[in-house]
Amino acid sequence: MKEIVVISGKGGTGKTSVTASFARLAGEEVVVADCDVDAADMHLLLSPDFDFSEEFYSGEVSVIDQSNCIQCGICANACQFAAISFARGIYRIDPISCEGCGYCARVCPTGTIINKPRLSGKWYISNIRTGSLMVHAKLDIGADNSGKLVAKVKNEAKELALEERKAYVLVDGPPGVGCPVVSSLSGANFVVLVTEPTLSGVHDLKRVYELVKKFRLKAGCIINKADLNPEQSDAIRKFLEEENIPHLADLPYDEDFSRAITQGTTIVEYNEGHLKRLLAESWEKIKKLTN
Amino acid sequence: MKIAIASGKGGTGKTTLSTNLAAFLAEREEVVLVDLDVEEPNSAIFFNRSPEHDEIIYKQIPRWEESKCTLCGICSKVCNFHAIIQLGPSIVVFPELCHSCYACSELCPEGALPMVPKRTGRLAEFQTGNLHFVEGRLDIGEEQAVPAIAKAKKYASQKFGGAVTTIYDSPPGTSCPVIEAVKDADFVILVTEPTPFGLHDLKLAVETVRTLGMPFGVVINRHGIGNDDVEAYCRDEEIPVLAKIPNSRQVAELYSSGKLIYKEIPELRNTLQEIADTCFAAVKGGVR
Structure with missing residues (x-):
């Protein structure tokens, strides 16, 4: 079983859009993992049935039991996150600002602050209409542990893939270069970089590839909207050549991407012509490069 | 505004x-x-x-001062993020896990964990x-x-x-x-x-x-x-x-x-x- 991560x-x-297309093309040979838990959208394209769901607890949150509080204020002084405020005669902890370090509870002289497990979201296993399975999640608002939920989704997907003897786990990764991305890259066998020929796209591709290099992972690149700015597309191709990254495909600027999303379907189902051909060729290349 | x-x-x-x-x-x-x-x-x-x-831009992390440390184990016990652990006779800090809450530093009875800036x-x-x-x-x-x-x-x-x-x-x-x-x-x-x-x-x-x-x-x-x-x-x-x-x-x-x-x-x-x-x-x- 191999793990392919799209970032x-x-x-x-x-x-x-690209990951959902690969999921459609691969059908039963992949388990899909939506690791963009902050803003998970894959379920809008693959008709999941939310067959199994479980609450996800991660870290802690501190709470003041008012009955024993003597308003000494030691907790508020200890807190580095300005999470404890004093108003109308009582100290309160704002659960959004609380990082769950538990320092306040340790210094409270009356032991009236308790740490409770923090509910940070929910995760699901679904049957999807490609005939396979998807692991996905919903992070609660302002939760601090998206990296841990990403790891949870990925690990569950891996276990399922092993149990069901699937060839691949296909991961839709989060944007950025921080903790959730690091978490989605750990253990990957192949990374698919989806970029666009804009100055921002090129800038961000170079930063995220630095991270991929740090992990010594194999990668390939798809240039989406390639005809939008030929000069920037050339800049990307040059970068790929210099870094020895296989160039998997150029996809055109095509509003069929938005139309497919609006229909709740994948591009390869919406446009069975050139877009499907290009994506099918990319998927075959990715499989070859992964194995 | x-x-x-x-x-x-x-x-x-x-x-x-x-x-x-x-x-x-x-x-x-x-x-x-x-x-x-x-x-x-x-x-x-x-x-x-x-x-x-x-x-x-820096964030604050603890630095272990071996000469002051008595290996009492309080620091690793108070860290909710597993960012500081005792490995044999030394204390190891994992900067990427540290949330800069200061608990280990301020609760260390020997003052052996001053907070120092780390580039981020x-x-x-x-x-x-x-x-x-x-x-x-x-x-x-x-x-x-x-x-x-x-x-x-x-x-x-x-x-x-x-x-x-x-x-x-x-x-x-x-x-x-x-x-x-x-x-x-x-x-x-x-x-x-x-x-x-x-x-x-x-x-x-x-x-x-x-x-x-x-x-x-x-x-x-x-x-x-x-x-x-x-x-x-x-x-x-x-x-x-x-x-x-x-x-x-x-x-x-x-x-x-x-x-x-x-x-x-x-x-x-x-x-x-x-x-x-x-x-x-x-x-x-x-x-x-």
Whole structure:
């Protein structure tokens, strides 16, 4: 079983559209993992049935039991996150600002602060209409542990793939270069970089590839909207050549991407012509490069 | 007046709106634009200027002083993030797991864990005309965006104060970096696109700003693609739609080469003016 992770650095380059297309093309041979848990959208294209769901607890949140509080204020002084405020005669902890370090509870002289497990979201296993399975999640607002939920989704997807003897786990990654991305890259066998020929796209591709290099991972690149700016597309191709990254495909600037999303379907189902051909060729290349 | 420009989904046009609104307003008043998308900061691209000031961004982590340590084990016991552990006769700190809560440092009975700065990113600043630009940029391999966001905001507010119009270009998503970026703003603009992805992620973003109790409005970018569900949602939820920016390949092309779109498409000046007017009116009138 091999793990293929699709990322982009910049948001909105077409990661989810491309990943959902691969999921459709691969059908039963992949388990899909939507690791963009902050803003998970894959379920809008693959008709999941939310067959199994479980709450996800991660880290802690501190709470003051008012009955024993003597208003000494030691907790508020200890807190580095300005999460404890004093108003109308009582100290309160704002659960959004609380990082769950538990320092306040340790210094409270009356032991009236308790740490509770923090509910940070929910995760699901679904049957999807490609005939396979998808692991996905919803992070609660302002939750701090998206990296851990990403790891949870990925690990569950891996276990399922092993149990069901699937050839691949296909991961839709989050944008950026921080903790959720690092978490989605760990253990990857191949990274698909989806970029666009804009100055921002190129800038972000270079940053995220630095991270891929740090992990010594194999990668390939798809240039989406390639005809939007030929000069920037050339700049990307030059970068790919210098870094020895296989160039998997150029996809055209095509509003069929948005139309497919609006219909709740994948591009390869919406446009059975050139877009399907290009994506099918890319998927075959990715499989070859992964194995 | 601080305006945060945010969105659940990436790539909806946060940076386009931030840079154009800032440059447009700077034609007649002083404006501060702060790029808080520290994982992938892009706003500077649209001004083509090199930094006039830059400095390192640090976060605080404990440093083990072996000579003072008695290996009592309190530090590893009090760390909820497993960022400090005892390995045989030494104490090991994992900087990327450390949340800088100071518990280990201040609870160490021997004072053997002073907090010291560790590099996590870089701050850059430049000025062009009336526009002051500040950017936070996370080092590659660093995982926590929040310290870099907090530093860029603190720098901007200390240097320029609250009187100057300040625009925050925020990171995508709904988790801790977004909260850190928008929490002290007077008004939040959520940028979305009229597709099911845009709508789904807009709902998450709305939930976030409502949880924070902040006044906000929506800008629909790429208006004309997709469907009318975003508009219907805003109507039902009584969320003000500040502007609709039409879908056009020309806008995408201008963005791709790092150009400000309102300079090439003059009609957008009115749109930007309306957005600014609505934000100012909402903050003055206390309208939600």
